[in-house]
Amino acid sequence: MAKSTSAEKYTPEAEKGLIVGVILRYGTPATSGRDKSLSCTQEDRAFSTLLVNVSGKFFEYTLKGEISPGKINSVEQNDMLRKVTFDPEVFFNILLPPIIFHAGYSLKKRHFFRNLGSILAYAFLGTAVSCFIIGNLMYGVVKLMKIVGQLSDKFYYTDCLFFGAIISATDPVTVLAIFNELHADVDLYALLFGESVLNDAVAIVLSSSIVAYQPAGLNTHAFDAAAFFKSVGIFLGIFSGSFTMGAVTGVVTALISF
Structure with missing residues (x-):
C-alpha cells in the first residue's frame, strides 16, 4: 500500500516540474538587490x-x-x-464605426427586429438607470470618504454621473460566446446582442450630454433646469440625428446594391 502511494506522488509531471524548478534556481544568474549610488560632479551651469x-x-x-x-x-x-x-476623435470617427458596422452586419435581422421594443427599452432605460445608480453610489462613497478624511479633492455630482455613463457601456463578448457554444435561445441571444450594440452608442451620447451640462451663474456645478433640459436636448438631437443618418445610409446602400 505504501509503494502505491509513493508511486502516485512521483508522477512524470511532478518530475518535470522539479527539473524546471532546479533549472530556474541554479541556471539563472543571481541578481544583486543592493542599491547603487552614483556620484556626480556638481557644475555651475545647467547642461542643455x-x-x-x-x-x-x-x-x-x-x-x-x-x-x-x-x-x-x-x-x-x-x-x-x-x-x-490619445485623441478621442480618432476613436469615434475611425476605430468605432467599423466595429459597429461589423456588429450590425453580422446581426440576425429577423430576431433583432422582432425584439426591437425590448432591445430599445434595455438600451435606453437600462443604460440611464445604470448610469444614475452608479453615479449616486459613487457620490455617496465620495461624500463618505470626505467625512472620514480620506479624500481632499473635490468630486462633483456631474463627475460621478460621467463615471456612471462610462461604466454603463458593457461589452458581453464572453457571455455571447458562451451562448453560442450552448446554443441558447435565439431571442435571448438577439436581446443581449442588440442591447450591447445600442448600449455603447447610448453611453457615448449620454456621457457627451453630461459633459455639455453647463449651468449659468458662478456655481457651475449647481442644478439648473435650463442646463438640464439643454443636455437632454443634446442627447435626443445627437441620437436621433445619428439614427436618421444611419437609416438613410442603409436604405441608400440597399438600393444601390440591388
Whole structure:
C-alpha cells in the first residue's frame, strides 16, 4: 500500500516540474538587490543636453527650459502631452464605426427586429438607470470618504454621473460566446446582442450630454433646469440625428446594391 502511494506522488509531471524548478534556481544568474549610488560632479551651469550610458545603452535628455503651469495642463501647447495623449476623435470617427458596422452586419435581422421594443427599452432605460445608480453610489462613497478624511479633492455630482455613463457601456463578448457554444435561445441571444450594440452608442451620447451640462451663474456645478433640459436636448438631437443618418445610409446602400 505504501509503494502505491509513493508511486502516485512521483508522477512524470511532478518530475518535470522539479527539473524546471532546479533549472530556474541554479541556471539563472543571481541578481544583486543592493542599491547603487552614483556620484556626480556638481557644475555651475545647467547642461542643455544630458547623455547617459546605462549598460551600454545611451539615452539623451534635452533641457527645454521652464514650462508654465498653464502649458503643462494644456495638451495642445505641450508637445510631450500631445504625443502621449490619445485623441478621442480618432476613436469615434475611425476605430468605432467599423466595429459597429461589423456588429450590425453580422446581426440576425429577423430576431433583432422582432425584439426591437425590448432591445430599445434595455438600451435606453437600462443604460440611464445604470448610469444614475452608479453615479449616486459613487457620490455617496465620495461624500463618505470626505467625512472620514480620506479624500481632499473635490468630486462633483456631474463627475460621478460621467463615471456612471462610462461604466454603463458593457461589452458581453464572453457571455455571447458562451451562448453560442450552448446554443441558447435565439431571442435571448438577439436581446443581449442588440442591447450591447445600442448600449455603447447610448453611453457615448449620454456621457457627451453630461459633459455639455453647463449651468449659468458662478456655481457651475449647481442644478439648473435650463442646463438640464439643454443636455437632454443634446442627447435626443445627437441620437436621433445619428439614427436618421444611419437609416438613410442603409436604405441608400440597399438600393444601390440591388
